[in-house]
Amino acid sequence: xxxxxxxxxxxxxxxxxxxxxxxxxxxxxxxxxxxxxxxxxxxxxxxxxxxxxxxxxxxxxxxxxxxxxxxxxxxxxxxxxxxxxxxxxxxxxxxxxxxxxxxxxxxxxxxxxxxxxxxxxxxxxxxxxxxxxxxxxxxxxxxxxxxxxxxxxxxxxxxxxxxxxxxxxxxxxxxxxxxxxxxxxxxxxxxxxxxxxxxxxxxxxxxxxxxxxxxxxxxxxxxxxxxxxxxxxxxxxxxxxxxxxxxxxxxxxxxxxxxxxxxxxxxxxxxxxxxxxxxxxxxxxxxxxxxxxxxxxxxxxxxxxxxxxxxxxxxxxxxxxxxxxxxxxxxxxxxxxxxxxxxxxxxxxxxxxxxxxxxxxxxxxx
Ligand code: HSE
Numbered sequence: 001x002x003x004x005x006x007x008x009x010x011x012x013x014x015x016x017x018x019x020x021x022x023x024x025x026x027x028x029x030x031x032x033x034x035x036x037x038x039x040x041x042x043x044x045x046x047x048x049x050x051x052x053x054x055x056x057x058x059x060x061x062x063x064x065x066x067x068x069x070x071x072x073x074x075x076x077x078x079x080x081x082x083x084x085x086x087x088x089x090x091x092x093x094x095x096x097x098x099x100x101x102x103x104x105x106x107x108x109x110x111x112x113x114x115x116x117x118x119x120x121x122x123x124x125x126x127x128x129x130x131x132x133x134x135x136x137x138x139x140x141x142x143x144x145x146x147x148x149x150x151x152x153x154x155x156x157x158x159x160x161x162x163x164x165x166x167x168x169x170x171x172x173x174x175x176x177x178x179x180x181x182x183x184x185x186x187x188x189x190x191x192x193x194x195x196x197x198x199x200x201x202x203x204x205x206x207x208x209x210x211x212x213x214x215x216x217x218x219x220x221x222x223x224x225x226x227x228x229x230x231x232x233x234x235x236x237x238x239x240x241x242x243x244x245x246x247x248x249x250x251x252x253x254x255x256x257x258x259x260x261x262x263x264x265x266x267x268x269x270x271x272x273x274x275x276x277x278x279x280x281x282x283x284x285x286x287x288x289x290x291x292x293x294x295x296x297x298x299x300x301x302x303x304x305x306x307x308x309x310x311x312x313x314x315x316x317x318x319x320x321x322x323x324x325x326x327x328x329x330x331x332x333x334x335x336x337x338x339x340x341x342x343x344x345x346x347x348x349x350x351x352x353x354x355x356x357x358x359x360x361x362x363x364x365x366x
Contacts, residue, residue, distance in 0.1 A: 001326050002037035004064035006086060007077035008047055010184030011100055011127070012039075014315035015074060016052065026319055031326030037071075038064040065090045072325055074318060075099040078188060084108050091115040091123060098321040100127035100314055103192075106201035106217045109208060110341040116331055117338060123331045124321035129155060129202045130290045132313030133306040134320075139209045139294060141334040146296035148210040152259035152365075153292035154285050155202040157309030158186045158193040159236045159256045164286040167244050167253065173236075185288055185309040196222035196235030196256060196271040203258040203269055204342075209332070210294060211262055212339050219344035221270040227359040239273050243356030247275050252354055253283045254362060260345070269345035275354035275362040281305075282365065 005016055018026065019036040026034050040061035041047040048054050061077070064070050065086050073090040075097060077083045084104045090097050092115055099105070105112065105125050116123035126136050139148070154160050158180045165176040177194065180186045185193075192198045200220040208214050224232040232238055236256050244254050252275040260269040276283035281303065285291040290308025295301050307313035321332075333339075353361035 001032045002035050002069060002071045003074060003322060004038040004040070004067070004070040004072070005036070005074045005076060006040040006061040006064065007075065008039060008041045008050075008052065009076065009078065009188075010311035011314045011318065012076040013050070014311040015076065015318050018315060018319055020053070026323055028323050028327045031323060034322065034326065037069055038067070040064050061086055062089070065093075065095070070095070072096045072098065072322065074322065075101055076318070077101070079103060080107065087112060088115055091121045092119075094119050094121050096122040096124070096325045098124045098318055098325065100125070100318060102128040102198065102201040102205060106204035109204070110214045110339065113333070113339065122325050122329070124324060125205070125332050126321050127314050127317035129205050130292060130304065130306070131157060131308040131310060132316040133290060133292070133304050133308060134317070135292050135304040136205065136209050136332050137334070138304065139206070140332060140336055143294065143296060143299060143302070144334065144336065146299045148294060148296040150259070150261035150295040151203075151206050151210055151292065152257055152282070154255055154282065154290050155206075155258045155292060155308065156193055156199040156256055157288035157290060157307070158190065159199070160285065160290070160308070161185055161288045162194070163236060163239065163244065163254055163256070166241055167248060170241065172241070173239075183288070184311050194235050194237050199235070199256055199258045199271040203260055203271060206258075206292065207260050207267055207269060208339050209336065211260070211267055212336060213267060214339050214342040215267060215269060215345045216342040221272065221347045224272050224363070225361045227355060227361065232360055235271070236273050238358065238360050240356065240358045243358050243360060243362070246357055247354055247362070250354065251278045252276060252364065253278055255282065255285070257282070257365065259348070263346065266343065266346045268348050270348045273360070273362055275364045277366045280365065
């Protein structure tokens with residue numbers, strides 16, 4: 001199986017390293033050998049200096065997608081275009097795609113799903129949610145016998161890392177964000193993390209698999225309400241140290257929580273900085289860890305946790321998807337029926353709130 005990797009950022013580098021150094025360990029007993037057939041990067045000279053094999057490098061990802069010498073495309077460039085078109089072209093040509101690109105799936109998922117289904121091309125994206133945590137496959141396949149009602153969780157490692165360092169070390173927000181970038185947790189444009197866009201994209205993907213409906217990511221509420229005239233700021237951008245300290249005094253931790261549940265009228269979904277009881281595992285999920293909780297019948301509650309960001313952890317999910325392609329494992333939605341095009345989410349109704357010294361109203365989760 002000749003694999004083309006598009007993008008050599010923090011995840012791409014780890015995937016390339018594994019394909020070069022330990023291809024035998026990635027070969028399923030019933031699957032083909034994996035061969036790294038090409039790497040698309042923005043800057044070839046920089047990639048060569050970083051130790052990548054010059055003979056495999058190109059700055060023309062479309063050539064690798066179109067090449068008769070590649071069998072599978074691993075898209076790890078991130079962002080909207082050209083990733084969206086490259087994925088769509090590969091799927092239309094019957095070439096399986098593995099990606100970690102939550103933005104593209106959340107915004108163009110319905111169209112890409114239709115393209116993949118049209119000719120039965122595998123499209124896998126486990127790495128798009130929860131980094132290395134196996135969560136999409138389990139929701140789609142292992143929980144397929146359930147009716148799922150609700151999902152909630154911490155799905156952005158960067159913001160959880162920042163909030164945790166603010167709480168335990170009293171460090172200012174901007175200072176910790178710089179660390180998250182160096183660790184390879186943050187997006188190229190970290191406003192996607194701190195304003196809650198990244199978590200909203202992941203929630204769209206979770207909802208698609210759990211509830212069979214694509215949501216419009218822009219319709220997901222990301223800003224808390226606030227006392228006074230000013231509206232709340234999106235994601236964690238309005239979370240202050242005094243708010244975190246006052247919450248801790250009440251046995252609460254401020255966390256960016258993505259949540260969705262089904263109602264007869266549609267899907268209620270939000271990504272809000274919330275005050276989570278420290279008595280709950282969710283409130284004690286710290287650092288770069290993510291945790292996703294799913295409620296269903298007959299399973300009850302089930303949770304998935306682990307490293308939610310970073311190249312090494314995320315490469316685990318990408319490589320497992322590649323192995324699944326090798327053994328004809330189909331798409332991430334497994335046998336689930338096709339999901340309809342993107343619909344607006346319903347905003348949540350007001351619940352008990354913790355009002356921080358800044359005036360921000362954090363929904364309480366106990
Ligand atoms: N920037 C993302 C995060 C990377 O911090 O969770 C993993 O999707």
